[in-house]
Amino acid sequence: xxxxxxxxxxxxxxxxxxxxxxxxxxxxxxxxxxxxxxxxxxxxxxxxxxxxxxxxxxxxxxxxxxxxxxxxxxxxxxxxxxxxxxxxxxxxxxxxxxxxxxxxxxxxxxxxxxxxxxxxxxxxxxxxxxxxxxxxxxxxxxxxxxxxxxxxxxxxxxxxxxxxxxxxxxxxxxxxxxxxxxxxxxxxxxxxxxxxxxxxxxxxxxxxxxxxxxxxxxxxxxxxxxxxxxxxxxxxxxxxxxxxxxxxxxxxxxxxxxxxxxxxxxxxxxxxxxxxxxxxxxxxxxxxxxxxxxxxxxxxxxxxxxxxxxxxxxxxxxxxxxxxxxxxxxxxxxxxxxxxxxxx
Ligand SMILES: Nc1ncnc2c1ncn2[C@@H]1O[C@H](COP(=O)(O)OP(=O)(O)OP(=O)(O)O)[C@@H](O)[C@H]1O
Numbered sequence: 001x002x003x004x005x006x007x008x009x010x011x012x013x014x015x016x017x018x019x020x021x022x023x024x025x026x027x028x029x030x031x032x033x034x035x036x037x038x039x040x041x042x043x044x045x046x047x048x049x050x051x052x053x054x055x056x057x058x059x060x061x062x063x064x065x066x067x068x069x070x071x072x073x074x075x076x077x078x079x080x081x082x083x084x085x086x087x088x089x090x091x092x093x094x095x096x097x098x099x100x101x102x103x104x105x106x107x108x109x110x111x112x113x114x115x116x117x118x119x120x121x122x123x124x125x126x127x128x129x130x131x132x133x134x135x136x137x138x139x140x141x142x143x144x145x146x147x148x149x150x151x152x153x154x155x156x157x158x159x160x161x162x163x164x165x166x167x168x169x170x171x172x173x174x175x176x177x178x179x180x181x182x183x184x185x186x187x188x189x190x191x192x193x194x195x196x197x198x199x200x201x202x203x204x205x206x207x208x209x210x211x212x213x214x215x216x217x218x219x220x221x222x223x224x225x226x227x228x229x230x231x232x233x234x235x236x237x238x239x240x241x242x243x244x245x246x247x248x249x250x251x252x253x254x255x256x257x258x259x260x261x262x263x264x265x266x267x268x269x270x271x272x273x274x275x276x277x278x279x280x281x282x283x284x285x286x287x288x289x290x291x292x293x294x295x296x297x298x299x300x301x302x303x304x305x306x307x308x309x310x311x312x313x314x315x316x317x318x319x320x321x322x323x324x325x326x327x328x329x330x331x332x333x334x335x336x337x338x339x340x341x342x343x344x
Contacts, residue, residue, distance in 0.1 A: 013087060015185055015218050016049040016072065016105075021081035023067050023242075041067040043242040044081070046316075051185065054212065054219040056229025056250075058265060059239035065222045068239070069190045072220060073107050074098060085186070103133055106179035110191035112171035116163040122149070123159035126178045133182065148177040151214075152207060169200035173207065180211065190222045205231050227269050230254070238262045241297045244316060248323035255338070258319050258330040260302045296328070304329045 023042040029035070042064045049055045057065050071078050074090040083090045085104060093101060106129060109115040116125050126145045130136060136144075146156040152173040163171055172192060179187050189208070193201040209232055211217055223229050229236050230250045238246040238253070238261065246259040257263050296314055299305040309328055316326045319334065327333060 014048040015051045017084045018047045019082045021045045022079050024079045049218050052216040054233040056221045056233035056236040063239040064242040069188050103182040105186040106184040108175050108189040108192045130181050148180045152177045168196050186218045188220045246325045256334045258325040258334045259327045
């Protein structure tokens with residue numbers, strides 16, 4: 001094999017690599033006589049994002065999605081595990097190096113009303129991640145702001161306005177422009193469209209897709225809505241109580257979900273996917289419940305749970321070619337009929 005062939009055959013370096021990430025929070029003591037309780041927000045999460053690819057992270061409220069996003073952004077240190085961007089462990093970097101590395105990864109938050117400072121002009125808001133990296137002359141800065149505003153479908157003149165002059169969808173475009181200004185490789189978007197009307201959601205997701213095509217961006221897209229991540233992601237990780245319980249390509253997950261929890265999430269997708277998955281009549285809303293003391297954390301809610309599930313926690317394992325699942329009954333779940341697709 002020639003050197004060139006070897007290079008092209010070598011697997012590409014992951015853009016982001018998260019290994020065995022765990023985060024525990026200690027809650028304030030209820031009284032002097034009680035031990036402080038701990039929340040295991042994240043429990044041994046391992047994931048990779050390749051350059052130009054996107055990972056969707058779905059799960060109900062409290063499953064650990066935002067904690068995962070904060071750790072990936074190095075906004076807090078994990079209890080254990082590592083977060084590496086292009087092979088460099090973010091939590092081992094000296095503060096100055098981490099500040100410079102932040103050029104490569106930016107975040108878009110859920111609330112387009114709360115995340116933009118109402119007293120700042122759009123120019124200042126959008127320029128902030130760049131000015132935080134060091135001095136830059138005013139004219140170049142305004143040119144750069146105008147360019148990213150155009151990239152997200154806004155006008156140069158918008159830079160001298162204030163956030164209250166824009167709709168929710170436009171504000172989310174401004175938040176995306178701010179994330180783009182440092183020309184990042186990765187954007188972590190935490191529920192970027194859940195505060196928007198459905199019609200506006202599609203516009204923002206389409207914009208994110210166009211930007212990905214144009215700049216080879218990667219996204220980590222956090223959402224409670226499978227339909228949203230399905231649109232934009234190459235891979236979906238389903239989280240339950242701080243663990244990834246299933247991970248695979250969207251088409252595999254929809255057609256052959258191997259975890260009963262993923263099936264419950266698909267069941268709750270409110271809109272028809274291209275393949276025609278619809279909400280099942282009378283489907284129960286997914287609420288949080290206490291985890292089992294031992295065994296599979298999903299066992300107390302699982303229609304397939306047996307004694308083995310209640311006693312032994314399933315490890316994440318491969319089923320099929322690239323599909324990962326943590327369920328003792330994965331093979332049986334995969335061959336169940338597709339989630340009900342009722343007419344109308
Ligand atoms: N700073 C904190 N201190 C204590 N507990 C926390 C903290 N942050 C998160 N938690 C707890 O960790 C668990 C995971 O929370 P997280 O916000 O990551 O979930 P989520 O899936 O993003 O939920 P949501 O969709 O509601 O934002 C929850 O039980 C939450 O109460």
